[in-house]
Amino acid sequence: MAELKGWRDIPIGGMILEAGNATEYPTGTWRAFRPVFGEAECIHCFQCWLFCPDSSILVDPENEKMVGFDLEHCKGCGICASVCPVNAKVIKKADEELAQDDPRLCIRMVEEGKFQE
Amino acid sequence: MATKLLPKELAKRPDRLSPGHRLCAGCGASIIVRQMLAAIDEPVVLSNATGCLEVATTIYPYTAWRVPWIHNAFENAASTISGVEAAYRSMVRQGKIPEQDVKFIAFGGDGGTYDIGLQALSGAVERGHQFLYVCYDNGAYMNTGIQRSSATPLGAHTTTSPAGKVIPGKQQFRKDLTAIMAAHGIPYVAQAAPSQWRDLMKKTRKAVNCGGPAFMNVLSSCNRGWRHGTDETVEITQLAVDTCYWPLYEVEEGVWRLTYKPREKLPVEEWLKRQGRFRHLFRPENRHLIDRLQEEVDRRWERLLRLCGEA
């Protein structure tokens, strides 16, 4: 957390001069579930990037690759996994109730407490 | 050349909304904002009504906005941006600042748009300011803790239209704000949903390039108010579209056009049953409310088809 400043040291009128400084605020601590990226399965369709409410899908724009998650900010909502067409395909193919942390999925949602590197 | 509406192309430009904002996990509002702003190549200047999007993105001393942004109050996002736009036009005309094809956009929730901000919105579009007003409609005052608004669907439980022993949730249908805005005769009005991202982006581009005031009503799931899982946002939004509770259409220079027709129009129940706010409607004594809602959805859908020349 930033140190609290006095009235002489902040811009007037409540103006915030540092655009996008919310990146300094870690919302990743809210997470109960963590998205885990299965690079091998990914087709780099960027659907997860399109739908992430937290701008937390990391992409390599030059090579047009999805590269992972911004875990500093990802709140673990699971939308990326739900919109992933690879996941949809896997779930359909499995023809069974698939656990959300099934290793066959492109984006798996793993309980934070149970996550291991 | 405008950037192609391909995710890989759009992702080449940094997000205009940064991470680190404090909207709830799975919020529909920031999905809408990200998609819409990604579709616009030009510089943007935003105003924002008081509401979830405003409070959660700008908790001092932090801001998630990487573009110029102003919040004034609850009911005046439209009049505030009208002042910004007037200032821009005046100063450009006088040669005080350069002309840069700035797109002025106001964001407000349904409370700030259907209800308290309706007058300011009506006035600002009547005056012909060049701006796009976006209502992210989650169907209640979510920021203050889920109170009913005139956008709340019939039967929905909110904290001011609770499902009680005598009154089973909200007793009125949603106000048809999109049609009200179309009645203003402004160049562009559309209804959209982020689950249909390409449709939303195309409409956004049309709206900011229509040469006058534009209005878009965009369905925004709120998993806290609608009562569904944080990962179901997109799916449940699409169900609203496929049941025709939330049809996707546009009104361009007075011409109504359906932009998406579900292959199979699903019963509204399919959308309702996925949300806790409608749970009480599935009790036998409340069944008639689902029927009433279905009738109204059908009536409005038929009317829309007629307006769009599809009936």
Place this chain on the structure above:
Amino acid sequence: MSKFEALAGNEAVATAMRQINPDVVAAYPITPQTSTVQTFANYVADGLVDTEFVTVESEHSAMSACVGASAAGARVMTATSANGLALMWEIVYIAASTRCPIVMGLVNRALSGPINIHCDHSDVMGMRDSGWIILFSENGQEAYDNLIQAVRIAEHPDVLLPVAVCQDGFITSHGMERVEIYEDADVRAFVGEYRPQWSLLDLEHPKTYGPLDFYDYYYEHKRQQVEAMQHAHRVIQEVAEAFNRTFDRDYGLFEPYRLEDAEVAVVVANSTAGTAKVVVDRLREEGLKVGLLKPRVFRPFPAEELAEALAHLKAVAVMDRSISFGAMGNAGPLFLELAAALALRGVRMPMADYVYGLGGRDILPREIESVYRDMLRVAETGQVERMVTYLSVR
């Protein structure tokens, strides 16, 4: 060369607006302000100004658009009265706290209800804690001069606060008087170009205006407003000196009239001060040592200077054109604040309040004279029989 014209107060204000040539005016018609916006609309229609005139659908939107335009770096003006000001209320506070140097012509009118379109000061007194600088004007000339000065005061980098310039509804807003109108070029040179340090339209440096400000910083932003108000006290006087050098009209924090050797005085703002001057002259002819103090700057309240100017008197009456209902003695706000200012500076003298003219009720010279005669008695006895008198009420 300046020239003298026969103008109603509202026309004088509209003329100042034309000469100032603001980038944006957002306003809504309301009696008795209406002729200001009508006159200004003619200037816009005839291409005499570069202003974008935003003809909003309400006063709430007027002030909202002003805030948006001011944040965008524009020079912004508006005008209103009474209920219009009340509808702006929420944004009146936001304009001040967002540090928007908006200038408002405020034509004082009774704030309902029942509805009444005539003059009193209940509208402006409600905004006294909102963070606006407030200037009073006795007549059209002063409204004109104050409006010109207001631009420089508001936009001063040490201030950056909105300014309301008051005049009395109908009495001076519609009363035709001789007003000295300065050369357009001189007024433009006096107000200068507005060069804001920050702008929402600075696309290279995107800024966030109006964030959610909690207990950790809100108080600091309020402290900054206090600082700005303190600077305003000095800046108002500097601008007045510059104005005097340029246009040869002397303005201060207030105007003393035959006060120096007076034993009793009346403190009264806006148009009634003009009537009171006539009464003072008449009583002086009788050899009575009476004087007048006409406040010009109500916010920031010049407590120290007021106390100093009144310290030598034997008795003071304040005339208030509004009531602070439920306040001490149901007195008027000007009296209460002045009484506190004197008491806290150890200036002890008998004081009384005379509420008058509510809802446009006429105030006659003989009534003002009765106030002086009351105070002359009080000065002799040292006793105030009644702290608050509601003049000419039936």
